[in-house]
Amino acid sequence: MKQLTHDSTILLVGGGTWGCSTALELARRGYKNITVLDSSPIPSPISAGNDVNKIMEEGFPSSTDSDEDYVWNRMHQLATNKWKRDSVYRPFYHPTGFVMAASQDDARHEVDSYIKSCQHKVRLLSTPEEFRSTMPEGILIGDFPGWKGFFQETGAGWVFARGALEAAYHEATRLGVQFVTGESKGKVARLLYDSENVIGAQTVDGTKHRADQTILCAGANSDQLFDFERQLRPTAWTLAHIQMTDEERKLWKDLPVLFNVNSGFFMEPDAQKGELKFVDEHPGYCNFIKDPETGEEMSIPFAKHQIPIQSEQKAREFLRQTVPQIADRPFSFARICWDADTPDRVFLIDHHPKYKSLVLAVGGSGDGFMMMPAVGVAIADELEGILELKLKKGFRWRPETAVGRNWRDTQNRWGGGGDVRDFQKVDEWTHIRESVAA
Structure with missing residues (x-):
């Protein structure tokens, strides 16, 4: 493997949240020959980061962390610093506060645990009032049946996801990063190997992009390009939008995030279209099929700008509990949103032990966007061999954790029917007018 220099050729497979943040970080560090490949123009309509908003929780130092807690808190600290101070990311963080609750006994410990670890002042909530x-007044008029939780007025909020993704892409481009996109020119068909290493990737049009270092950060599609030994489970969630009136948009501006771990969450309407995004909470959907070669169960991602009727019903149930005045309005948009879960829901950011020129940057496990700026730093640090030891240990290549893995494990997620859902068993989908904008 060639020694890494600022003139080394670096190839990123995947131009989503992690691809753009990493390209930006590397360009800022002075690397001159960076190419990003993606099947769609940035931001891709199927990228999980191409979204109006994502929850953001600020990090804080702690001297009592276990190794696992340290990794979580350290990444929160790095991300918080970027969201608050970095010129590219700062405009998109809205520290509006955070309401968290549970409405079923099986998940109340999740809320209690958050309260105990939170370094910010919280106000306990247990009645509808x-x-x-x-x-x-006039927004939350639901009955909040069985809800118990807290209001954290500082240290949390939301980020404008698409805005941050586009800003990172444009700044990386300004700094010289080359983005090659499209179903032919940008879509990777396979990685390229020599006798000992990964030497780049070949796109659908047959072009071979050779590189000194290759970073695989293609999200839920990554395991279609490389054998992760079952460390990645592509998992999808469902979201929908409702169109708000001009009067409602004014009233609902700067709201805290409302999140029930059993039923769903929403944030304020987006500034561009005035649509309210909300999510029904569940352990996720997989598209389960049998691997034709091994017979093992696997999950294959696909794009769809509709959601199962089952999710629509659960989403409306969440709205009836909180904001019943809009619960029966037609959806203006909906889609499924893919990520990839590791067995322990900790990121996988590491050089492959056999292919030393291949950096794997995958396993967002539902937290990939919140950590977007910090992930770019971590991946660049791993590439340079300077990733701090506790993070390196936490993010390591760890196939031993996937031995005998139960792909229907809920992984400490709540809501829905308490199980991982299967797209193969969906009988009916919504019929919202197809759109390519999230």
């Missing part, structure tokens, strides 16, 4: 008091 107390939940309603967290937002302007």
Whole structure:
């Protein structure tokens, strides 16, 4: 393997959240020959980061962390610093506060654990009146059946996801990163190997992009390009939008995030279209099929700008509990949103032990966007061999954790029917007008 220099050729497979943040970080560090490949123009309509908003929780130092907690808190700290101070990311963080609750006994410990570890002041909530008091009068008029939780007024909020993704892409481009996109020119068909290493990737049009270092950061599609020994489970969630009136947009501006670990969450309407995004909470969907070669169960991602009727019903149930005045309005948009779960839901950011010129940057496990700026730093540090030891240990290549893995494990997620859902068993989907904008 060639020694890494600022003139080394670096190839990123995947131009989503992690691809753009890493390309930006590397360009800022002075690397001159960076190419990013993606099947769609940036931001891709199927990228999980191409979204109106994502929850953001700030990190804080702690001297009592276990190794696992340290990794989580350290990445939160790095991300928080970027969201608050970095000129590219700062405009997109909205520290509006955070309401978290559970409405079923099986998940109350999740809320209790958050309260115990939180370094910010919280106000406990246990009655409908107390939940309603967290937002302007006339918004939360639901009955909040069985809800118990808290209001954290500082240290949390949301980020404008698409805006941050586009800003990172444009700044990386300005700094000289080359983005090659499209179903022919940008879509990777396979990685390229010599006798000992990965030497780049070949796109659908037959072009061979050779590189000194290759970074595989293709999200839920990564395991179609490389054998992760079952460390990645492509998992999808469902989201929908409702169109708000001009009057509602004014009233609902700057709301805290409302999140029930059993039923769903929403944030304020987006500034561009005035649509309210909301999510029904569940352990996720997989598209389960049998591997034709091994017979093992696997999950194959696909794009769809509709959601199962089952999710629509659960989403409307969440709205009826909180904001029933809009619960029966037609959806203006919906889609499924893919990520990839590792067995322990900790990121996988590491050089492959056999292919030393291949860096794997995968396994967002539902937290990949919140950590977007910090992930770019971590991947660049791993490439340079300077990733701090506790993070390196946490993010290591660890196929031993996937031995005998149960791909229907809920992985400490709640809601829905309490199980991982199967797209193969979906009988009916919504019929919202197809759109390519998230």
